[in-house]
Amino acid sequence: VQLQASGGGLVQAGGSLRLSCAASGGIFSNNGVGWFRQFPGKEREFVAGIDWNGGNRDYADSVKGRFSISRVRPKGTVDLQMNSLKPEDTAVYYCAAARSSGLTTTTRGYRYWGQGTLVTVSS
Numbered sequence: 001v002q003l004q005a006s007g008g009g010l011v012q013a014g015g016s017l018r019l020s021c022a023a024s025g026g027i028f029s030n031n032g033v034g035w036f037r038q039f040p041g042k043e044r045e046f047v048a049g050i051d052w053n054g055g056n057r058d059y060a061d062s063v064k065g066r067f068s069i070s071r072v073r074p075k076g077t078v079d080l081q082m083n084s085l086k087p088e089d090t091a092v093y094y095c096a097a098a099r100s101s102g103l104t105t106t107t108r109g110y111r112y113w114g115q116g117t118l119v120t121v122s123s
Contacts, residue, residue: 008117021095032098033078037091052101
């Protein structure tokens with residue numbers, strides 16, 4: 001199983017970016033998916049998660065109301081729409097496929113990880 005995250009880049013504060021995560025092997029069909037981010041020198045932290053059928057979603061408090069996670073069925077991807085970006089959102093963002101069909105917010109709950117995509121928000 002391979003996950004590929006894309007869509008990162010440089011954006012000004014207040015702007016938007018859309019990250020996309022694609023996976024091989026059809027793992028997104030039956031597993032929860034999450035987005036995490038990592039700041040330099042810090043541990044990876046949960047950003048957003050969605051269960052196998054999109055019925056349940058959860059967000060870190062720091063991104064609630066600004067970020068939205070969704071399953072894009074025609075593309076077979078799980079996307080993270082990021083609006084009203086702030087300089088403190090600057091990080092490497094990772095997508096991951098969970099060990100189960102449910103939604104989980106801890107790194108331990110995820111088995112497969114993408115390579116990360118850098119998001120830089122300038123002030």
